[in-house]
Amino acid sequence: GVNIAARLESLAEPGGICVSGKVHEEVRGKTDAAFDDMGEQQLKNIEQPVRVYRSGAEKSKGPVAPAVHARHDKPCIAVLPFVNMSGNTENEFFADGLTEDIITALSRSITLSVIARTSSFAYKGKTANIKRIAAELDVGYVLEGSVRKVGNHVRVTAQLIEAGTGTHIWAEKYDGPATDILAIQDQITRSVATSTHTTIYSSATKTARTLEHFASPAYRLAVRANSCLFEMTPKSFERAAELAEEALTLDPDFSLAYRLRANVFIARLGTGLLPHSPENMERGVVMAREALRRAPDDEWCHWLMAFALAEAGRLDEAVAECDTGLEINPNASMILGDKGDYLVMLGRAGEAIPLCELALRLNPRDPICYWWENSIATAHFIEGRFQPALDLARRVALRKPDHVRAMIIWAASAGQLGHTEEAGEAVGRCLAMFVEMRVGSVMPHYIPLFRRVEDRQLLIDGLRRAGLPE
Numbered sequence: 001g002v003n004i005a006a007r008l009e010s011l012a013e014p015g016g017i018c019v020s021g022k023v024h025e026e027v028r029g030k031t032d033a034a035f036d037d038m039g040e041q042q043l044k045n046i047e048q049p050v051r052v053y054r055s056g057a058e059k060s061k062g063p064v065a066p067a068v069h070a071r072h073d074k075p076c077i078a079v080l081p082f083v084n085m086s087g088n089t090e091n092e093f094f095a096d097g098l099t100e101d102i103i104t105a106l107s108r109s110i111t112l113s114v115i116a117r118t119s120s121f122a123y124k125g126k127t128a129n130i131k132r133i134a135a136e137l138d139v140g141y142v143l144e145g146s147v148r149k150v151g152n153h154v155r156v157t158a159q160l161i162e163a164g165t166g167t168h169i170w171a172e173k174y175d176g177p178a179t180d181i182l183a184i185q186d187q188i189t190r191s192v193a194t195s196t197h198t199t200i201y202s203s204a205t206k207t208a209r210t211l212e213h214f215a216s217p218a219y220r221l222a223v224r225a226n227s228c229l230f231e232m233t234p235k236s237f238e239r240a241a242e243l244a245e246e247a248l249t250l251d252p253d254f255s256l257a258y259r260l261r262a263n264v265f266i267a268r269l270g271t272g273l274l275p276h277s278p279e280n281m282e283r284g285v286v287m288a289r290e291a292l293r294r295a296p297d298d299e300w301c302h303w304l305m306a307f308a309l310a311e312a313g314r315l316d317e318a319v320a321e322c323d324t325g326l327e328i329n330p331n332a333s334m335i336l337g338d339k340g341d342y343l344v345m346l347g348r349a350g351e352a353i354p355l356c357e358l359a360l361r362l363n364p365r366d367p368i369c370y371w372w373e374n375s376i377a378t379a380h381f382i383e384g385r386f387q388p389a390l391d392l393a394r395r396v397a398l399r400k401p402d403h404v405r406a407m408i409i410w411a412a413s414a415g416q417l418g419h420t421e422e423a424g425e426a427v428g429r430c431l432a433m434f435v436e437m438r439v440g441s442v443m444p445h446y447i448p449l450f451r452r453v454e455d456r457q458l459l460i461d462g463l464r465r466a467g468l469p470e
Contacts, residue, residue: 004050007043011052021051042165076113077141077196078133079103081124082156085148095147096121098156098185102143105193108329109299115139134163143196154178158192160199170199193331194362218251225260230367233402234273240264255294255301262287263304269311272404272434272446281312299329303338310342313449318342333363337372340379347452349379370396374406381409381416381462382455389413390422397429404433408442412462423466430468439463439470 004020012018019027024035033055040049079102082095100117107114115137123133130142145158153175160170172195176184225243228236241264247257266284268274288308292301302325310318322339325332337359343352356372356379363369374396380389390413397406411426430437439460450456464470 004043004046007046007050008052011038011041012054017055019053019055021053024051024053039164042167075141076115076139077106077143078115078120078137078139079106080133080142080144081121082144082158083146085146086150088149091147091149094149094154094185098145098147098188101185101189102192105189105331106196108331109193113139130161130163130166139163143192145192149178152178154184156188158188160196170195190331191362194333195364218247218254218257221247221250222254222256222260225257225264229260229263229267232267232271232368232400237264237268237273253294255291255298258287258294259291259298259301259304262291262308266304266308266311270307276311284308285312297328299325299332299335302328303332303335306335306338306342310338310345310449315342315346315449315451319346331362333359333366334368336362337375340372341375344375344379344382345449345451347382347450347455349383352376352379370400370403370406374403374409377406377409377413381413382450382452382458384458386413386416386462390417390419394422394426397426401429402433404430405446407433408446408459408463411466411468412459415462415464415466416458418465420467427463427466427468437468439468442468 008018008020017033018038019035027033028035035053035055038052038054041052042049079099082099084092084095099120103114103117103120106112119137130144134140134142140163142161142163143158144161145156148155154177156174158172158174159168161167162169172192174184174188174191176187178184221243225240225247228240228243230236240260244257244261244264247254248261251257262284265274265287269276269280269284274280285305285308288301288305292298292305295301302321306318306321306325309315309321319339319342322335322342325335326339329335336355340352340355340359343349343355353376356375359366359372360369373392377389377392377396380386380392389409393406393409393413396403397410400406407426407430411423411430414423414426442460442463447456447459450459
């Protein structure tokens with residue numbers, strides 16, 4: 001109790017009082033003091049979060065915002081003006097321009113609420129008290145950073161802070177030559193925007209402390225479903241489907257739940273957990289189209305539509321749908337990576353590799369980065385570069401042992417190279433996942449996706465050489 005009191009003292013404003021939830025229960029109704037709920041706070045050296053209430057001089061400023069505030073019903077972020085550490089006017093313009101570009105890039109995402117420039121720039125030149133700023137702007141996350149130029153070299157640092165706890169949940173630095181300042185500004189903007197978006201959702205889906213503040217029960221269920229989806233296992237797909245259905249029961253018009261329900265179905269198709277029948281392929285397209293109809297400005301719905309079209313073998317349409325999503329949000333790394341994957345299937349490896357590499361560079365924290373890495377491995381394979389294909393596919397397969405496509409490329413590459421022992425290991429892993437896999441039936445929905453006959457034959461020949469049973 002003494003330790004908690006000491007930590008609470010550091011949260012209290014001058015002339016104010018902070019008490020724990022336990023104390024609040026004892027004094028509620030027994031005093032004229034009014035209390036603001038600050039939510040659960042992670043206090044230094046205290047293992048479990050503590051519910052904190054505030055009273056006194058600063059209470060009119062409102063409570064500390066939770067990671068997702070009830071009024072927004074989706075994560076809300078403020079981007080503070082980046083600090084110019086070099087002291088000259090030229091760098092001041094660069095710092096302000098970078099801040100504005102990041103605000104604009106984040107604003108393109110329909111799944112985030114971003115505080116406008118005019119509000120964020122009100123804090124320019126002021127000492128940042130993150131918790132107070134977050135409370136005044138009513139946000140759950142704050143992005144801040146600095147710019148330093150020495151000679152012909154520029155360094156930019158950025159960090160994402162969860163306002164309720166003051167925890168730094170993401171930090172990065174970027175270095176580059178100052179010879180093309182606009183190019184480096186664009187590169188940093190895209191990388192910061194994409195990593196910030198992914199990290200916010202990763203944080204929101206992993207912490208019960210954050211989830212309990214979601215205003216809508218349906219939204220809370222949807223976020224949990226989204227988290228399950230990214231695990232990409234049969235059990236997680238099943239749980240995601242259940243949560244999406246629960247969300248639709250609570251809110252039959254909830255567009256996000258429609259998207260997640262369709263996503264689960266199409267992901268099951270893509271991983272071989274559902275029969276790749278014409279009926280199922282058409283059902284996936286219909287479900288994706290229904291989600292898109294309800295949210296036509298959501299780039300994620302265009303991504304899902306492309307996914308469904310690709311699984312139905314309509315790769316040219318899938319690429320076009322990716323382009324539509326990228327018009328809405330050019331920083332959507334998942335669309336960039338998946339477009340690269342579809343181009344591989346179309347035999348356009350030279351176009352595919354740069355897109356997948358860009359997706360990985362923009363968003364190295366994305367939980368499904370391994371998918372685009374395997375797309376690059378597949379591109380190398382169809383171009384006859386079997387050693388880099390093997391090296392990359394093996395790395396993906398060992399890191400993500402349930403990613404059967406990586407196992408297949410690993411096995412086929414080893415087979416083409418004549419690496420008998422390694423080919424046997426990869427084939428064994430394939431058969432452990434799908435005991436009935438044969439050269440003539442390698443995930444029947446996968447081989448036909450390769451548009452060019454020579455690519456299909458190269459893959460089948462590699463698997464035959466690797467020792468996959470006929």
